[in-house]
Amino acid sequence: MIETQNLTRHFTVNKKTVEAVRGIDLRVEAGEMVALLGPNGAGKSTTLRMLTTLLPPTSGTARVAGFDVTTQDREVRRRIGYIGQGNGAGHSQRGRDELITQGRAYGLSAAAARERAGELIASLGLTEVADRIVSSLSGGQRRRLDIAMGLIHAPGLLFLDEPSTGLDPQNRANLQEHIRRLRAEHGTTIVLTTHYLDEADHLAERVVVIDHGRIIADASPERLRSEHAGDRITLTFDHAEEARRVAAHPPGLIEGARIEHDGTRVVIEATGGARLVPELLRILEKENSAVVSVEVVRPTLDDVFLNLTGRSLREDGADLPGTTGGKDEVA
Ligand SMILES: Nc1ncnc2c1ncn2[C@@H]1O[C@H](COP(=O)(O)OP(=O)(O)OP(=O)(O)O)[C@@H](O)[C@H]1O
Secondary structure, eight states: OEEEEEEEEEEEETTEEEEEEEEEEEEEOTTOEEEEEOOTTSSHHHHHHHHTTSSOOSEEEEEETTEETTTSHHHHHHHEEEEOSSOOSOSSSBHHHHHHHHHHHTTOOHHHHHHHHHHHHHHTTOTTTTTSBGGGSOHHHHHHHHHHHHHTTOOSEEEEESTTTTOOHHHHHHHHHHHHHHHHHHOOEEEEEEOOHHHHHHHOSEEEEEETTEEEEEEOHHHHHHHHOOEEEEEEESSHHHHHHHHHSOOGGGTTSEEEEETTEEEEEETTGGGGHHHHHHHHHHTTOOEEEEEEEOOOHHHHHHHHHSSOTGGGTOOOTTOOGGGSOOO
16 A cells, blocks of 8 residues: 655755655555654654655655555545645635535535535534634634544545644544544555554554654554563562562573562563563462562553663653643633
């Protein structure tokens, strides 16, 4: 569905070259749901804009839906949907009419366009405002209308640039549900950019981590976690002496793991560590080291990013799961 080779884009700003995208090789098969994850300025939007023909590459090639983005841009555009970061909807029409017009422009019958517009309005929480003039909508409402515009013709390949930014948690959940349904019902191939860790984790089956214009990892969230970050196992003992002994002479099973000891607790960080816990407890029991409690924390994609780059995605302004208040729409 998508195949890029050494895709590169430079910008010149004040006579200096900004290497926004530095040789991306990406292959996306039909039906995949892929998230491009990276901090602000990593090159995600620039990549998406090249794939959607909005920006010519400086060098390298990209084929999208079977056509070259540079020489066959019209063919590409006919086959894709794109929801960018800006507002696409016109301002002097009513939201519902905008949607219907857009649907008709993509070849839907009037009845089908009306029905589809109604469906999207309901599922994106726009029922109460759909018949108002677009310019009177709040930023978040307009964002949801933009998303509906991009979805109206149920394209086979859909690109979404930071789709959740500006949405409150409820509408973000609705949007994610909508994206999942599109995929389940129509087999839509979906490529989205995000800097929300939870979005990449819960929505995408494949996460392409981008940093400084390059792909630095590309796998399922589960595999990224197991390859690039360890599970954190905290064992609590009755006595500090036991914890010290276990930390000093850990069972062979956890050899190579990072082990720290603090009071009555031993913290072990090990790849695939959760699976070791039952055997670990059996060994410790045999050694008469009584474990009082066990806690296992799976790594997040932020831990993965941290291990890959030495930096946290959160430092770059990404939101923590559940702490999305800062960017949400104010009703
Ligand atoms: N039109 C442009 N002119 C000059 N520089 C640009 C332009 N567009 C992007 N850049 C620069 O290219 C780099 C990559 O930007 P891009 O928008 O692709 O990042 P991003 O990963 O999408 O970030 P964000 O999450 O903030 O949208 C940044 O340094 C940005 O400042």
